[in-house]
Amino acid sequence: MRYDALTWLPDPKLRKRAETLDAVSRAALAEALCGNMSTHVVYCVRAAEYSEHADPTAPGAIPIGREMPGDEIARHIRPDGTLPFLFDGLRALVPLPPIAGAILRLADGTRTVADIEAALVSRGTDPAAFARGWRATFTALSRVNRLLLAAPSS
Incomplete structure (x- = not known):
């Protein structure tokens, strides 16, 4: 970014x-x-x-917040759906999809992508909407080095 x-x-x-x-x-x-x-x-x-890079769509991949847990990242999302970042004094806004907050609140460093999807689908989220939202959330936050992936357990 x-x-x-x-x-x-x-x-x-x-x-x-x-x-x-x-x-x-x-x-x-x-x-x-x-x-x-x-x-x-x-x-x-x-x-x-x-x-290869870690696959963010792998069901067993575990999202991990860097420098702060996912639920704390979610608390910083502004009403307009952006997340502010400072890069050596320069402010940039990272746009996130509407589902990002719900995803990040479940990304606790122990739940897998499949676990997060199952939890949101059980609350009425369409699986395709989750897939799009997860990909956009991970892409945006990995670009600013705030969301990483742990390898799936074997």
Whole structure:
């Protein structure tokens, strides 16, 4: 999210122009717009040791809040459905789907994705709506490194 220029460009015309840039140019633009990125973190692995990213749709995956539990993250969602974040003094709003609060209140670090889905479906949530909402919630919060996944238990 920090390296996505669209995060920092509220003007629709500028956003449209930024969308035409390749990934490296967009990241450079984001860095120039912010002007406050003093540290860059890079994760490297040897090609022979490559492993797949965790699958957020795996039924046994366990969502874990980073720095605060899911229910606390849910309490910070604003009435407009956004979650505010500060990045070295720069404020960004992360848009979340309407179901995000319900999902996060159940993401306690022990429940699996399947457990959370079952709980919400038992309350009347459509399974397809859960799937869309979970994917959007995880994508948004993993981009800001606030929602991680524990590996499914074997």
